[in-house]
Amino acid sequence: MIHDIRHPILRLGKTSVDIFPYWIGLLIAGLIFGLTGAFIVLRDGLQVTGLSNSVPWGLWISIDLSSIAMGGSAFVFGVIVYILRIKRFEAIGKLAVLLGFLGYSTAGMVLLFDLGQPFRFWHPIVFWQPHSLLWEVTMCVVLYLSVLAAEILPVILEHPFFKNHPLLARYKILGSLMGRVHALSNWLHKAGPVLAVAGLTLSLLHQASLGATYSVLAGRGIWFNQSAPVQFVFSAMSGGVSLLFIASVFIFRVMRPGTVGDSALYDVAQLAGGITLLLTYLRVWDWAVTNYYSFDREIFLQTQMLDTIAPYSLTFWLGQAVLPIIAGSILLAAKRVRNFRYLMAAAVVPILAAIITRWNYNFAGLIASISYDPFTPNIILNSYTPTWVEFAVATMVLCYWLLAFSLAARYLPFRAGDDRHGPDSAEI
Amino acid sequence: MQADSEHKPAEAHVSRRDLMKVGAALLGALGLTQFIGLNDVRVRGSETDSEGGRKWGMLIDINKCIGCNYCTYACQAVNNLADDMLYNVVTTETTQSGGEFYLSRPCMQCAEAPCVHVCPVQATYYRPDGIVAMDYERCIGCRYCQVACPYGARVFNWKQPIETSPKSPEFGMAEVENRPRGVVEKCHFCSHRIDKGLQYGLTPGVDREATPACVVVCPTGARAFGDLNDAASPVSVARSEALVTLRLREELSTEPRVYYIPPNPKPEDGQEAGA
Numbered sequence: 001m002i003h004d005i006r007h008p009i010l011r012l013g014k015t016s017v018d019i020f021p022y023w024i025g026l027l028i029a030g031l032i033f034g035l036t037g038a039f040i041v042l043r044d045g046l047q048v049t050g051l052s053n054s055v056p057w058g059l060w061i062s063i064d065l066s067s068i069a070m071g072g073s074a075f076v077f078g079v080i081v082y083i084l085r086i087k088r089f090e091a092i093g094k095l096a097v098l099l100g101f102l103g104y105s106t107a108g109m110v111l112l113f114d115l116g117q118p119f120r121f122w123h124p125i126v127f128w129q130p131h132s133l134l135w136e137v138t139m140c141v142v143l144y145l146s147v148l149a150a151e152i153l154p155v156i157l158e159h160p161f162f163k164n165h166p167l168l169a170r171y172k173i174l175g176s177l178m179g180r181v182h183a184l185s186n187w188l189h190k191a192g193p194v195l196a197v198a199g200l201t202l203s204l205l206h207q208a209s210l211g212a213t214y215s216v217l218a219g220r221g222i223w224f225n226q227s228a229p230v231q232f233v234f235s236a237m238s239g240g241v242s243l244l245f246i247a248s249v250f251i252f253r254v255m256r257p258g259t260v261g262d263s264a265l266y267d268v269a270q271l272a273g274g275i276t277l278l279l280t281y282l283r284v285w286d287w288a289v290t291n292y293y294s295f296d297r298e299i300f301l302q303t304q305m306l307d308t309i310a311p312y313s314l315t316f317w318l319g320q321a322v323l324p325i326i327a328g329s330i331l332l333a334a335k336r337v338r339n340f341r342y343l344m345a346a347a348v349v350p351i352l353a354a355i356i357t358r359w360n361y362n363f364a365g366l367i368a369s370i371s372y373d374p375f376t377p378n379i380i381l382n383s384y385t386p387t388w389v390e391f392a393v394a395t396m397v398l399c400y401w402l403l404a405f406s407l408a409a410r411y412l413p414f415r416a417g418d419d420r421h422g423p424d425s426a427e428i
Numbered sequence: 429m430q431a432d433s434e435h436k437p438a439e440a441h442v443s444r445r446d447l448m449k450v451g452a453a454l455l456g457a458l459g460l461t462q463f464i465g466l467n468d469v470r471v472r473g474s475e476t477d478s479e480g481g482r483k484w485g486m487l488i489d490i491n492k493c494i495g496c497n498y499c500t501y502a503c504q505a506v507n508n509l510a511d512d513m514l515y516n517v518v519t520t521e522t523t524q525s526g527g528e529f530y531l532s533r534p535c536m537q538c539a540e541a542p543c544v545h546v547c548p549v550q551a552t553y554y555r556p557d558g559i560v561a562m563d564y565e566r567c568i569g570c571r572y573c574q575v576a577c578p579y580g581a582r583v584f585n586w587k588q589p590i591e592t593s594p595k596s597p598e599f600g601m602a603e604v605e606n607r608p609r610g611v612v613e614k615c616h617f618c619s620h621r622i623d624k625g626l627q628y629g630l631t632p633g634v635d636r637e638a639t640p641a642c643v644v645v646c647p648t649g650a651r652a653f654g655d656l657n658d659a660a661s662p663v664s665v666a667r668s669e670a671l672v673t674l675r676l677r678e679e680l681s682t683e684p685r686v687y688y689i690p691p692n693p694k695p696e697d698g699q700e701a702g703a
Contacts, residue, residue, distance in 0.1 A: 053582070115568050115570055116611055117608070120566075123551075218578075369580075374676055376521070
């Protein structure tokens, strides 16, 4: 069965306008602008960026870290739907897979431009260095993107276009090709549990390794941290599930009423809230361990220097501690709040917190780096300003994400399970 | 949360079989990777597998350094580097009592090099003689090594390589191939000189042709080079004669192979520092 999809309509007086074509046009314009920047990077190399030998990782790596975090709901809901077999989350699980795929493909895309030798992107797959965290992250992301592609294929093929299009009947070759694709898709759907286990393993590995990529570097002071891997996993879960909640409300409650019951949406909000509170608990303990129970001169000086040029401590206390506690509590009490506007507003906080955590982490050790002077070691403040080309590539990947999401929101059925399972009919 | 496990017992059989098939295939694939010999192509040496036990090292006497930057210039000429590409850096630093000194910093050629540990493609590796070398054909330009190096010893090739270094011919001529744009470069103790010199029976550290350019060019003889495992090599002799030597950021356990003789306390410093 196919649910009616209600498209958001902008009402201007008596006329109502479907803004979808304009929105898509805007995104395509953004893509074209971004492609110009991408072309310049590929032609002229990374000299067109604001990166330097002191700050070799900048805007793109931060976007990469953030977009991977935004895909964090895919493995959580892979487990919920395929391993715990909680069927009423099946439709939401499909959306989670979409968000995962978009997050990871965005990350892969932006990383490609960040390589000095973009056409050697395949080297880590062939030349193994298992000691390197970045190698592990690369391999996991490549494999996990394959898992997500396998998981997303059945979701896309649900669209009637791929079953009932007249061309499929007219041209036999197309019909048989699509038949094979559907057979593959069915097989992949049955392999769901295996893919979920693989996805969970790969996700946990590389989400943790992303934190470890920074935290193993003893020479960078503020980065050297034992709990960073765990924090990265939880921040991806908290930010990812919060984004999933917002997207679910939009896609199911607003556009496909009747597909998913409100109680399931409240459950997603509660899950996001619970993980957010757990993450904040870890973050605050981590602060206490590194800044209160122990004293590290370098970390102290680095923090002090960062505070002089940016609201570094403020973004921690406000963005990663106080607001997430409030937002996490609101989300956890979703069934009492019972107001989707408040809940969606609260869900924005964990998303921003995950992004802030990762941006701060990336820049802290690079902007305030430690000198090698043997007698009076000090902290050197480096600076970095992204160029328009970096912003262009960032716009490109953002527009790609939004374009794919918008098309999916408008056209994909996101049916709850197979046709023989009805939609969750609980309290709508 | 309600787990509805009462669904479709018939399908569970099929999916279990499929599950096992996929699992077996994955395990098989994982097993197969063990036979892929790509990573054995080059010996990634450790502390033990050394060629004739040689371990190249350097000693820089800070008291002799006059900050002329000739080491940097000779390095740029030999490696054909633009003015903004510096493998070797000379900075002015201060002692705890405020006395200024020049600190010349090549790559430390660490025995536990963070850059080697982090490189995702083994483009950075230990040569059997301990030199931390680069495979510029393999480097993908991710710059993780730059981020990891506690000494800032790595430089990224942001631009197209130049034809001739501005420091040539005054400080020497290019002796190595140009590297492509988009890879990370580093000091390699002029390993091309060492390798060629050994072929001709020369002794690196003693014979100029087999010794790194920065050591040869130094007008005050502040740098000594040679095999750390040979007690008669210039570097070992200089180390044994020095009252005290230090290595940069030793607390990180990177085990650098570049040693420094710290600045002697000046008479006026001595009073302030009470030393």
